[in-house]
Structure formats: structure tokens, C-alpha cells
Amino acid sequence: MSKRAAIFLSMAALLPLAPAAAQTTLTLPAGAWKHDPSGFTIPANVGSFVRFRGTDYGSSLSDVSVSFGDEATGTVATFYVFRAGLPDVSIATERADSAIVTNAPQTYGTLDTAGRRWDRLSLWPNSQNGALRIIYPVSGKEIKSTGLLVARHGDWLIKVRMSSRQLDAAGLEAAMSRFIQGLGLPTPKTGSAAAYAIAPCADALPATEAQLVSADDSQKVLTSALIGSSALTAAKAKGSSPEKSPVYCRDSSSQSGYSVYRAGGSRSSYVLAAGDGGVAFTVAPDPAGQVNKANAGQYSVVLMTSDRVIGMTPYVGMPTPAQTIGSLQKSKPIFIQSRVPGKGNVEILVPQGGK
Numbered sequence: 001m002s003k004r005a006a007i008f009l010s011m012a013a014l015l016p017l018a019p020a021a022a023q024t025t026l027t028l029p030a031g032a033w034k035h036d037p038s039g040f041t042i043p044a045n046v047g048s049f050v051r052f053r054g055t056d057y058g059s060s061l062s063d064v065s066v067s068f069g070d071e072a073t074g075t076v077a078t079f080y081v082f083r084a085g086l087p088d089v090s091i092a093t094e095r096a097d098s099a100i101v102t103n104a105p106q107t108y109g110t111l112d113t114a115g116r117r118w119d120r121l122s123l124w125p126n127s128q129n130g131a132l133r134i135i136y137p138v139s140g141k142e143i144k145s146t147g148l149l150v151a152r153h154g155d156w157l158i159k160v161r162m163s164s165r166q167l168d169a170a171g172l173e174a175a176m177s178r179f180i181q182g183l184g185l186p187t188p189k190t191g192s193a194a195a196y197a198i199a200p201c202a203d204a205l206p207a208t209e210a211q212l213v214s215a216d217d218s219q220k221v222l223t224s225a226l227i228g229s230s231a232l233t234a235a236k237a238k239g240s241s242p243e244k245s246p247v248y249c250r251d252s253s254s255q256s257g258y259s260v261y262r263a264g265g266s267r268s269s270y271v272l273a274a275g276d277g278g279v280a281f282t283v284a285p286d287p288a289g290q291v292n293k294a295n296a297g298q299y300s301v302v303l304m305t306s307d308r309v310i311g312m313t314p315y316v317g318m319p320t321p322a323q324t325i326g327s328l329q330k331s332k333p334i335f336i337q338s339r340v341p342g343k344g345n346v347e348i349l350v351p352q353g354g355k
Contacts, residue, residue, distance in 0.1 A: 038156050082278050083156060085278050111138060113136075127192045129195060137169040211315060283300070308337065312334065
């Protein structure tokens with residue numbers, strides 16, 4: 001689990017179940033460095049930008065960043081590549097933008113929202129309008145502009161964060177375009193769907209709270225764990241379809257630290273994206289309910305980070321977003337599955353035949 005994920009989860013009882021994540025400084029060669037999991041080769045220099053630091057936010061290279069600096073213009077660019085819980089460009093951009101706005105007074109200065117520059121980009125021929133870029137003019141501190149770019153590359157999300165002491169918004173936009181081109185990322189094997197600005201949902205999710213499946217009913221929980229983890233394994237083997245990503249709306253239950261998204265306005269499932277590091281929950285009818293009548297009406301809650309998928313205790317009925325967040329303290333994991341290639345074993349955590 002990455003440190004960026006751990007920041008959000010640090011208050012939860014979930015963390016003692018796994019080794020604490022450590023932020024590690026990567027040892028980079030003098031020349032180009034290859035990020036083996038993604039296959040990206042990151043050069044030592046990108047135009048006038050000089051690479052000065054690499055960071056692994058976990059231990060499996062599932063969430064890394066590489067930082068560059070342009071001394072002449074006082075500009076810093078950080079390139080992130082990570083397996084997001086839900087690799088959706090529109091959601092990831094909105095969450096990153098929310099973090100910028102939230103942190104602006106302490107970190108950047110006063111954002112000029114009227115001068116905000118929002119664009120869709122086509123980084124590769126098979127990903128028309130698949131990337132999003134947002135640039136903000138900034139005043140009140142040393143930084144003059146800040147912005148981000150988010151795109152999908154297969155199962156990975158890439159993000160560029162750039163801030164400058166000298167470049168205005170137009171100059172930063174041009175510098176970011178040159179930077180992403182200079183990275184020389186290969187065209188992905190599969191394209192990605194067009195990105196978009198997420199709109200509010202037309203209505204709200206039901207506010208009725210659900211009940212956790214009782215820990216005493218270990219057979220129901222075990223069935224949910226076995227079938228739920230098997231369904232995820234099958235979906236992983238099948239692979240994703242980046243070019244067929246659903247269109248999400250934002251539910252009114254969204255808060256400053258997380259947002260709730262509904263595919264096609266669904267009222268029977270949702271995604272809760274927390275922070276801006278790719279952590280996400282999926283809440284949907286439990287697959288076990290389609291196989292075992294005893295599990296009918298259950299809902300699964302699955303937590304996804306850059307390196308793991310964690311199934312939580314299911315609910316009878318659909319939990320509210322507040323309950324989903326609360327499940328980190330009130331619920332227990334029932335299975336853990338690695339997202340790291342070659343480490344796909346599933347650990348079932350449900351005791352059989354008792355509490």
C-alpha cells in the first residue's frame with residue numbers, strides 16, 4: 001500500500017493487517033531509468049528540465065514519482081505513474097484538482113479561478129481527448145502558476161504536476177506540453193475513452209443505512225469472500241477495456257476528502273474515490289447473492305489501492321457513503337488480493353465455523 005494511500009487510511013484499524021508503507025527514495029542511474037512494471041523509460045533530462053529525485057510510495061513500484069527542475073524559470077515538474085483503484089481520468093483529475101484547491105492557501109497562494117485553463121488533450125492517436133489538463137494562475141506567494149495533467153496508459157494512470165515561480169499560466173501550459181512530449185511515452189496498446197468534466201447527479205443516493213452482515217454468520221461472510229475474490233480474479237484475467245469507460249456523475253454526498261461517483265447515474269452502485277492518490281471503494285450488489293440464496297440482498301464493499309484489493313465485510317442492503325468510509329473502523333477485511341503481477345494469491349481472512 002502506498003504512502004499516499006496510507007495517509008488516507010492511517011486512522012483505520014485496517015493498517016495493522018499489513019506492513020506499514022514506507023516512502024523510499026529511488027536510486028536512479030545517471031542516464032535513463034526504466035520503470036519495469038509499466039515499461040516506461042524516464043530520461044535524465046527532458047528539455048531544460050533536469051531529473052533530481054525519484055520516489056516509490058510503497059515497495060512494489062506500483063505508485064512512483066520522478067521529479068524534474070528547470071532552474072532558469074524556477075519550474076518543478078513531477079511525473080507520477082500509478083495503478084489507481086479506478087483508472088478513470090475524469091475522476092482522477094477531479095480529485096487532484098480538489099487537492100490543489102484545498103491546499104492552495106498554504107502551498108501555492110491564491111488561485112485565479114476565473115483564469116483557470118481547462119483542456120482535453122489527445123496524447124496518442126488511439127486516445128482522442130483522453131487526457132485532461134488544468135492550469136491555474138496563482139498570486140500571493142512565490143509561485144506564479146500551477147497545474148496538472150492526467151491520462152490513462154493501459155492499466156496505469158499518469159499524472160504531471162507542474163508549478164513555476166516565473167511562468168504565467170500560458171507559459172506553464174506550453175512548458176507542460178513540451179514536457180509530456182519530451183518524456184517520449186510509447187503509444188498504449190489500447191486506447192482510452194474521452195475524458196470529460198464530471199457533472200452533478202440528477203438525484204441523490206438513498207440515505208437509508210444498511211446493516212453489516214453479522215460476524216456470527218461466518219458462512220455468509222465466507223461465501224462472500226470466496227465468490228467475491230474469485231470474481232475479481234476472473235475480471236483481472238479478462239482485462240479492462242479503457243476505451244469503454246462508463247460516464248460518471250458526482251453524487252451530492254461527496255465531501256472535501258472524498259467524492260462519490262455513479263456510473264450512468266446508477267442508484268444501486270457507486271464508487272467512492274478518496275484523496276488524490278488513487279484509493280477507491282466500489283460498492284455494488286454482492287456476487288455471492290447470485291450464487292447463494294442466503295446471500296441475496298447483500299452488498300459488497302471493496303477497497304482498491306495501487307497494490308491491493310481488499311474485500312470488506314458485506315452489508316445487508318446498500319451502505320451509505322458515510323458507512324463505506326466508516327467500514328474501515330467498524331468492519332473487517334474478509335480477503336486481500338495483490339494487484340502486483342506475479343503475486344496474485346488471495347488471502348481469505350474469514351474464520352470458518354465460529355466468531
